[in-house]
Amino acid sequence: MKILIIEDEKPLSDAIVEYLDGEGHLCEVVYNFQDAVEKIELYLYDCMVVDINLPDGSGLDLIRLLKKKAIPGGIIVVSARNSLDNRIEGLEIGADHYLTKPFHLAELNAHLKSIHRRISYNGSNELILNEIKLIPDEHRAFVLDKELVLTKKEYELLMFFISNKNKVITKAGLAEHLWGDYMDSADSYDFIYTHIKNLRRELLKKGCNDYIKTIYGLGYKFDLT
Amino acid sequence: MRLLTKTTLNLLSISLFIYLFGVIAFYYSLRIQVDSNVNKEMEKRKSNIDRQMKEAHSSVAQPPNQNEMVMVKPVEKAAIADRFNDTLIYNREEQRYQLFRQLGFSETVSNQAYDIRIFKSLEETDTLIIRIITIMTVLVILLIIALLVVNRYSSRLVWSVFYDTVGKINRYDLNTHEDFALQDSDVKEFADLNRVLKTMTERIKNDYLNLKEYTENASHEIQTPLAVINSKLELLLQSGEMEEKQYKTLADAYEASIRLSKYNSTLILLAKIENKQFPESKKVFPEAIFKELLDNLDDLIHDKKIEVVKHIVPDVTLQMNPYLAEMLIVNLVKNAVRHNVKGGKLILEVNEGFIQISNSGLKIPLDENLLFKRFYKSSASPESLGLGLSIVQKICELYGFKVSYQFDEGLHRLRVSF
Numbered sequence: 197m198k199i200l201i202i203e204d205e206k207p208l209s210d211a212i213v214e215y216l217d218g219e220g221h222l223c224e225v226v227y228n229f230q231d232a233v234e235k236i237e238l239y240l241y242d243c244m245v246v247d248i249n250l251p252d253g254s255g256l257d258l259i260r261l262l263k264k265k266a267i268p269g270g271i272i273v274v275s276a277r278n279s280l281d282n283r284i285e286g287l288e289i290g291a292d293h294y295l296t297k298p299f300h301l302a303e304l305n306a307h308l309k310s311i312h313r314r315i316s317y318n319g320s321n322e323l324i325l326n327e328i329k330l331i332p333d334e335h336r337a338f339v340l341d342k343e344l345v346l347t348k349k350e351y352e353l354l355m356f357f358i359s360n361k362n363k364v365i366t367k368a369g370l371a372e373h374l375w376g377d378y379m380d381s382a383d384s385y386d387f388i389y390t391h392i393k394n395l396r397r398e399l400l401k402k403g404c405n406d407y408i409k410t411i412y413g414l415g416y417k418f419d420l421t
Numbered sequence: 422m423r424l425l426t427k428t429t430l431n432l433l434s435i436s437l438f439i440y441l442f443g444v445i446a447f448y449y450s451l452r453i454q455v456d457s458n459v460n461k462e463m464e465k466r467k468s469n470i471d472r473q474m475k476e477a478h479s480s481v482a483q484p485p486n487q488n489e490m491v492m493v494k495p496v497e498k499a500a501i502a503d504r505f506n507d508t509l510i511y512n513r514e515e516q517r518y519q520l521f522r523q524l525g526f527s528e529t530v531s532n533q534a535y536d537i538r539i540f541k542s543l544e545e546t547d548t549l550i551i552r553i554i555t556i557m558t559v560l561v562i563l564l565i566i567a568l569l570v571v572n573r574y575s576s577r578l579v580w581s582v583f584y585d586t587v588g589k590i591n592r593y594d595l596n597t598h599e600d601f602a603l604q605d606s607d608v609k610e611f612a613d614l615n616r617v618l619k620t621m622t623e624r625i626k627n628d629y630l631n632l633k634e635y636t637e638n639a640s641h642e643i644q645t646p647l648a649v650i651n652s653k654l655e656l657l658l659q660s661g662e663m664e665e666k667q668y669k670t671l672a673d674a675y676e677a678s679i680r681l682s683k684y685n686s687t688l689i690l691l692a693k694i695e696n697k698q699f700p701e702s703k704k705v706f707p708e709a710i711f712k713e714l715l716d717n718l719d720d721l722i723h724d725k726k727i728e729v730v731k732h733i734v735p736d737v738t739l740q741m742n743p744y745l746a747e748m749l750i751v752n753l754v755k756n757a758v759r760h761n762v763k764g765g766k767l768i769l770e771v772n773e774g775f776i777q778i779s780n781s782g783l784k785i786p787l788d789e790n791l792l793f794k795r796f797y798k799s800s801a802s803p804e805s806l807g808l809g810l811s812i813v814q815k816i817c818e819l820y821g822f823k824v825s826y827q828f829d830e831g832l833h834r835l836r837v838s839f
Contacts, residue, residue: 205645211652215659276644298648298682301655349720364658366672368679378717378751380683383759387720412665414658414672 197242197312201225202232202258203274204251212245215301215363216308229253236262241269243311245304246291248275248282256286263290270311274299300369302360309359325358326420327404339402349374350395357408357418366415392416425576429569436568440561444554451553455546456522460505463524463539466491467503470537474530490521490540499527499534510540519544582606586615593622594700595629629696636692647682654678687808690748691795694815699742707771708735710750718758726764733771739839741820749816752809753778753835766832774839779832786828793824813837 199216203209204227213223224241226232229252236244236258244262248255259271273286276297283294293307313321313332323330329338335351337344346354356373357365371384374391396408409417470491504525509518521540528535585604593601601622603615654675663671693699711733715722722729739746757767757780765781791797793814796807817824817837827834 205649207649208645208652211649211656214656215652276648296686297644298651298679301652364655366655366658366675368676369655375717378714378755379721380755380759383721387724390720390724411658412668412672414668414675 197308197315198222198240199224199308200232200235200239200241200244202227202229202244202250202255203247204228204249205247212301212304215305219305221308227251229255229258232258233261236267240267242315243270243272243308245272245274245308248273248286256282256289259286259289259291270308270315272304272307272311274304300366300372302356302363302365302369303373305363306356306359306373323358325361328354328358328399330355330358339399339404342402344398344402346395346398347391349391350398353391353395354399357416361418361420364411364415364417370415425573425580428576429572432572433565433569436561436565440558444558447557448550448554451550455543455550456505459522459541459543459546460524463505463522463541464503466539467524467526467537470539471528474528474535489542492538492540494536494538496527496534496536499529500525500536501527507543508540520547579608582608582611583614586611586618590618595626595697601626632692633696633698636689636696639689643685644682647678647685650678651675651682684808687812691808691811691815694745694812694819697819699745699819701742702740703743705739705741705743705746706735707737707739707746707750707776708733710747711754711769711771714751714754718754721758722767725758725761727758727761727767728765730766730768733769734773737771737773745816745819748812749837750776752813753837756809756813757833757835760833768832775836776839777834777836779834781831782833784831787826787833789826792826810835 197220199221201209201212201223203212203225206227209225209227213225216223224235224239226235229250232246232250235241246255246258250258255273255275259273262269262271271291272293272295273291274295274297275282275286283296286294292311295304295307310332313323321331321333323332327340329341330336331338332355335348337346337351337354344354352374353370356370367385367388370388371379374388375384392408396406399408400406407418407420409419411417466489504523506523506525508521508523510521511517512519520543522543523541524539526537528537582604589601589603601619603619606612606615654671657671658668658675711731715729753776754767754769757778760782761767761780762782766779767781768777768779770777770779793810795811797810813835814824816822820839822837822839824835824837827836
């Protein structure tokens with residue numbers, strides 16, 4: 197997938213590129229509004245990660261421009277402004293997701309994956325990873341063609357793991373993905389443990405390899421290597 | 422009470438008071454005048470009678486008109502002085518009593534004492550007095566009505582500038598960036614008021630915009646480096662094999678940085694609520710918010726085996742910012758779940774006029790003064806930010822809701838009345 201990252205904070209855009217490296221994406225980075233406009237007029241991207249506060253313009257204007265010119269591609273807004281107005285405005289003018297800084301790279305990656313799935317598979321939307329098969333539209337998961345019995349949270353967990361396979365995912369990142377602002381992260385760690393325990397048990401029961409590795413109280417890794 | 426009503430009432434009560442006194446005084450002075458006139462006439466009549474009696478020996482001429490009667494009665498002894506007084510006499514023709522003024526005196530003619538009384542009807546003068554007073558009353562009432570109408574009308578005209586100003590201040594919203602245009606007035610006081618208000622709002626607006634800019638900048642400036650720290654730490658985690666000790670160090674740094682960003686965004690939220698930067702307002706259904714919230718807190722509630730009792734009236738609505746409504750309810754419930762005990766109780770009540778959350782927890786009442794303080798946390802949950810109830814209180818302040826705490830029957834009870 198070809199991704200354009202428009203983010204003026206160089207260390208942050210570097211981190212994004214580095215995280216996405218090895219996911220088979222082609223990432224390009226620009227640091228201001230003007231360069232972004234040039235890029236989108238010259239090339240087509242599958243997805244754009246747009247920061248709202250750019251030194252020479254607003255990311256929202258960039259999205260408007262994209263929509264006006266009917267340039268296809270997914271849009272993920274990354275903003276330090278966590279106000280509802282901005283969020284609603286961003287989504288209303290055509291962004292697919294809105295992430296508030298600081299965000300977890302795993303979360304950004306999961307959103308990119310979902311956009312990737314949307315544009316790569318039309319109709320039969322299946323995600324196959326070794327013996328695991330997911331049908332995201334129906335929220336169903338299979339191991340060796342046997343359906344897994346999962347709760348909503350366990351399914352979301354599996355999806356998140358697969359989107360971020362081979363990466364260390366922190367508990368905080370998992371908590372935010374599963375509960376958002378509803379639960380304080382410290383409260384939720386025990387539940388993450390419970391959900392992961394159940395998910396792992398279900399996967400093993402259906403004959404799946406044990407991919408979920410615990411990383412020293414820090415987080416987990418869906419390790420396919 | 423409106424100023425106009427107040428002044429009108431004052432004016433009315435004073436004029437009625439003066440009028441009542443005036444009428445009474447007027448009546449009595451007229452009476453005195455009339456009586457003295459009648460007395461004089463009767464005295465004239467008396468000397469007339471004296472003369473006639475002395476000349477004609479006890480034959481008295483008939484009174485010259487019907488309003489006058491003269492009674493002559495022989496008596497043993499003559500009275501000494503003349504007596505004036507009022508008396509009622511029955512009129513047979515008209516079958517009613519009529520008011521007369523009488524003058525009684527004695528006369529001795531040829532050694533025979535006579536008691537003589539002259540009666541003079543007061544009927545006509547009385548009618549006159551009443552008529553005069555009636556006309557006066559009508560005139561005064563008309564005058565008062567005219568005064569009130571004119572006063573009201575002209576006041577309306579004069580005060581319209583003032584009411585316009587009050588209305589504009591009332592509707593004024595810093596967030597709308599509307600110009601604060603006030604009417605000109607030729608009344609000096611109102612012109613002064615408007616001028617002062619204008620400079621004041623101008624200043625407040627500037628301060629407000631500065632503050633707003635500052636919070637936005639602060640948010641941006643702090644969140645961005647935090648985003649860098651977090652993402653770099655997350656990257657570092659991916660860098661391959663590390664020792665457990667290193668992972669542990671990384672994990673602590675990562676946690677702390679996430680905590681910091683949560684503090685930051687919560688404090689910014691509090692500042693935004695204080696600055697009233699949530700102008701949007703619409704109908705909010707608490708029931709829907711509770712439903713979603715309970716879904717999301719399901720794990721926590723199940724884990725603590727908390728018994729949830731819901732008394733939620735579905736049609737209750739709140740007119741407020743939807744995001745703040747959610748923040749309000751989420752923080753109340755999160756607080757009640759977090760501080761609950763295993764096998765505890767959580768009672769959610771929503772009804773016309775209030776939302777009430779009761780939960781079991783510590784067996785002792787909490788200090789209400791500390792409860793809403795920023796960064797106040799009970800020793801039982803050191804991980805919490807200690808800002809949840811501050812948010813609740815700020816939102817309540819913004820909308821004029823009353824939030825109260827109560828501890829009874831082992832339940833901590835937070836009630837938001839609106």
